[in-house]
Amino acid sequence: MSFAPGTRVRVRDAWPELEGPAHIRTPHYVRGRTGTVLKRLGAFRNPEDLAFARPAATIPLYHVAFEQAEIWPENAPGDEFLIEIYEHWLEAA
Amino acid sequence: MNLAELDSDKLLAAFRGLLLSKGVLAEEELSRSSAAMDAASPARGAAVVAKAWVDADYRARLLDNATPAIEEMGIYLTGAPPLGVLENTPDVHNIIVCTLCSCYPRMLLGYPPLWYKSAGYRSRAVRDPRGLLREEWGTIIPAETKVRVLDSTADYRWMVLPRRPKGTEGWSEEKLAGLVRETDLIGVTVLPEAV
Numbered sequence: 001m002s003f004a005p006g007t008r009v010r011v012r013d014a015w016p017e018l019e020g021p022a023h024i025r026t027p028h029y030v031r032g033r034t035g036t037v038l039k040r041l042g043a044f045r046n047p048e049d050l051a052f053a054r055p056a057a058t059i060p061l062y063h064v065a066f067e068q069a070e071i072w073p074e075n076a077p078g079d080e081f082l083i084e085i086y087e088h089w090l091e092a093a
Numbered sequence: 094m095n096l097a098e099l100d101s102d103k104l105l106a107a108f109r110g111l112l113l114s115k116g117v118l119a120e121e122e123l124s125r126s127s128a129a130m131d132a133a134s135p136a137r138g139a140a141v142v143a144k145a146w147v148d149a150d151y152r153a154r155l156l157d158n159a160t161p162a163i164e165e166m167g168i169y170l171t172g173a174p175p176l177g178v179l180e181n182t183p184d185v186h187n188i189i190v191c192t193l194c195s196c197y198p199r200m201l202l203g204y205p206p207l208w209y210k211s212a213g214y215r216s217r218a219v220r221d222p223r224g225l226l227r228e229e230w231g232t233i234i235p236a237e238t239k240v241r242v243l244d245s246t247a248d249y250r251w252m253v254l255p256r257r258p259k260g261t262e263g264w265s266e267e268k269l270a271g272l273v274r275e276t277d278l279i280g281v282t283v284l285p286e287a288v
Contacts, residue, residue, distance in 0.1 A: 084247035
């Protein structure tokens with residue numbers, strides 16, 4: 001699956017660190033949240049495997065924008081987060 | 094305890110010795126890498142910014158794909174993660190944080206300042222970015238300007254292209270570069286008007 005700029009995507013509400021040792025680059029506060037793909041940044045070897053010296057697949061990395069106030073209502077309306085998210089953490093919203 | 098002989102120093106010396114004795118790295122590769130790290134500094138980022146301010150074509154190349162644009166200036170980022178540059182405009186103000194650890198464009202700007210790695214900065218930058226900017230840095234971003242917090246947690250590294258201050262028309266690149274501070278490149282401050 002690949003996501004074009006402008007696509008609405010949801011970050012998986014997954015918590016692999018609760019199941020054992022894990023190295024995860026997806027911040028807690030956007031898990032389960034919906035954002036918009038800004039652009040594809042390229043493809044990189046999966047750090048979740050590299051960190052444990054396991055064979056690591058090369059996966060697309062996207063810049064995804066999130067409305068701050070949808071995560072924390074006290075933050076100013078219109079302000080956003082822009083975060084690099086690997087494709088296997090995203091699903092079409 | 095002898096401070097000159099910390100366990101971490103002994104570990105580093107042993108690790109370095111093993112890399113060399115096992116032929117994983119050559120001495121000159123290590124020295125070259127050390128020299129590149131020593132040459133990295135906020136002044137290099139400032140030179141890139143000044144060039145982007147005076148040369149619109151360069152600015153476009155920098156925003157499109159920063160690594161080759163910076164290498165055009167003879168600053169080589171070999172082996173470093175790809176670098177992205179985000180432009181501040183009247184509509185959007187960018188601020189960079191790594192909430193997970195301390196991702197930072199080290200090969201260009203050098204080691205991050207200590208506060209950048211602090212739990213306080215890393216949490217407040219996302220939880221209350223306008224409060225952080227105002228109360229800790231005296232930086233007021235107008236309500237009509239979007240604050241965009243870049244959480245740098247993966248394979249890219251990011252730098253802010255600050256807005257050129259008013260009153261600097263006709264200045265040389267060198268003089269302009271002298272205005273740009275490390276904090277402007279992270280986005281916690283904005284340049285004051287030149288007097």
